Amino acid sequence: MHDRFFTPEQVERARRYHRPLYRAYGLDLALSLLVLGLLAAFADWRIGPWWLGAPLLALISIWVSALVRLPLGVWTGYVYEHRWGFSTQTLVSWAADFLRKVLLASFFGLVEVVGVVGLAHAFPSWWPAVAAPLVALFVLVVTFVAPVVLEPLFNKFVPLADAELAADLRALAARAGVPVRDVLVSDASKRTTKLNAYVSGLGSTRRVVLFDTLLRRAERPELELVVAHELGHRRARHVVKGTVLGMAGAVAGTFAVWAALADPRDPTVAPLVLLLTLALEVVTLPLWTALARHWEREADRFSLELTGDREAFVTVHHDLAAANLADLDPPRLVYRLLFTHPTPSERIASAG
Numbered sequence: 001m002h003d004r005f006f007t008p009e010q011v012e013r014a015r016r017y018h019r020p021l022y023r024a025y026g027l028d029l030a031l032s033l034l035v036l037g038l039l040a041a042f043a044d045w046r047i048g049p050w051w052l053g054a055p056l057l058a059l060i061s062i063w064v065s066a067l068v069r070l071p072l073g074v075w076t077g078y079v080y081e082h083r084w085g086f087s088t089q090t091l092v093s094w095a096a097d098f099l100r101k102v103l104l105a106s107f108f109g110l111v112e113v114v115g116v117v118g119l120a121h122a123f124p125s126w127w128p129a130v131a132a133p134l135v136a137l138f139v140l141v142v143t144f145v146a147p148v149v150l151e152p153l154f155n156k157f158v159p160l161a162d163a164e165l166a167a168d169l170r171a172l173a174a175r176a177g178v179p180v181r182d183v184l185v186s187d188a189s190k191r192t193t194k195l196n197a198y199v200s201g202l203g204s205t206r207r208v209v210l211f212d213t214l215l216r217r218a219e220r221p222e223l224e225l226v227v228a229h230e231l232g233h234r235r236a237r238h239v240v241k242g243t244v245l246g247m248a249g250a251v252a253g254t255f256a257v258w259a260a261l262a263d264p265r266d267p268t269v270a271p272l273v274l275l276l277t278l279a280l281e282v283v284t285l286p287l288w289t290a291l292a293r294h295w296e297r298e299a300d301r302f303s304l305e306l307t308g309d310r311e312a313f314v315t316v317h318h319d320l321a322a323a324n325l326a327d328l329d330p331p332r333l334v335y336r337l338l339f340t341h342p343t344p345s346e347r348i349a350s351a352g
Contacts, residue, residue: 005318005348011328015043017084018327022334024076028069032278033066039271046268048118053267056112059106061271066102073098081192084325089191097191100153111138112277113270116257120264128258135254136247140202143243147201157184157209165220169227173208176231176306183227184209188215194324197226199233206234209342217323221312225303229278232302245291285337292340300347310351319348 039061047053063106078094081087089097115134119127142150159182160166166183173180180183188196188211201207208230210223218226233239257276261269304313321328321344328345335343342350 005345006321006328010322014321014328017325018330019132020080021076022331022338024072024080025338026074028076029282031069031072032065032346035276036061036271036275036278037067039064040269040275043271044268050121050265051114051117054113054117054270055110057270058109058274059268061274062106062109063102063285066098066105070098079349084324087191088102088189088193093190097154101189102151104150109274113273116264116273117262117267117269118331124265127264128255131254131258132251135250139247139250140243143246144202144205147205147207150291151200154172155186155188155190157186157207159183160185160215162211168220169224172224172227172306176228176235176302178234179233180206180234182207185212185215186210187212195320196324197230199230199239203237206239208234218304218316218319219306221309222316222319225307225309225312225316228300228306231306232299233295235302236295236298238299241295249284253277254281256280289336289338293342296341300342300350304351313351314348316346317344320344 025166043057045053045057045060047056074094077098078087078089078091087094116127117130119131119134123130160169169183170180182206186209188194193213194211195217197209197214198213199206199208208227210226214226215223257273258264260276261272263269298311304310307313320326326344327334328343330339330343341347
């Protein structure tokens with residue numbers, strides 16, 4: 001399909017960019033599983049009472065895994081992206097992002113491990129029944145606060161400065177049946193030249209965000225098409241549905257961890273809890289990406305119906321693919337595992 005819309009040179013260039021990254025991502029996952037597996041199998045550490053040992057062992061596991069994978073992360077996230085002209089970061093800026101990500105992973109890992117071990121001490125026989133609703137609530141709260149607590153850790157967000165464009169986009173949102181107060185602009189250009197937009201949040205934290213790189217490069221019809229796509233996600237309540245599924249998955253994961261642990265009161269289960277969580281994420285990944293691709297197709301159809309602008313639709317997906325060097329012909333297994341969006345060729349073909 002790709003040769004209908006892109007030249008062989010474009011297909012091959014995208015392939016040369018992505019194939020090393022796929023191998024690197026596979027190696028990164030293997031290292032994560034290996035490190036946590038070794039720590040779970042051979043590290044029988046006893047560090048004081050459980051309320052001290054469990055969080056310490058969780059932190060040690062997270063940081064050892066992060067440091068083992070750091071050279072690969074530097075290559076994929078900094079060296080390779082600079083080589084292809086995408087990264088705009090200094091090494092210091094990249095390192096600061098790395099530190100923030102590990103600190104966030106530490107926070108979530110601590111919540112998980114201390115929650116399991118602590119509840120198992122408090123409710124030895126029925127701790128999963130207590131943990132399940134708590135973990136579902138935690139997923140809901142994180143989704144709600146992420147736009148105003150987590151996303152600002154990495155980017156600054158300001159309302160769209162072009163008053164006329166902002167008014168047009170608000171009118172578009174009203175026509176879509178999902179009115180918005182503001183379309184926000186992210187300072188993505190401090191990290192990358194790539195173009196993107198997204199929706200996040202629930203209730204009062206719902207937002208549509210445009211990368212400043214997209215705002216600078218896209219023409220008015222293309223911007224309206226992109227916003228219409230994001231409004232399609234809002235109209236179909238994809239964030240809400242994803243949150244509910246995340247809550248259900250977290251509950252199911254709680255019972256999977258319960259079934260796998262011999263003694264959840266033992267603080268040395270910390271690396272095993274983290275390993276099980278990662279393994280469950282990998283196992284369920286094809287289901288999530290298939291659903292995500294379905295939702296993207298729904299949002300694509302909505303953007304076409306709302307704008308009626310097939311030319312802008314084709315231009316947007318062609319230009320985004322070229323600017324971001326999207327993989328135009330991914331290996332089937334990679335597509336099933338990693339692709340949360342249809343390929344650009346699939347999206348363009350859907351316009352008829």
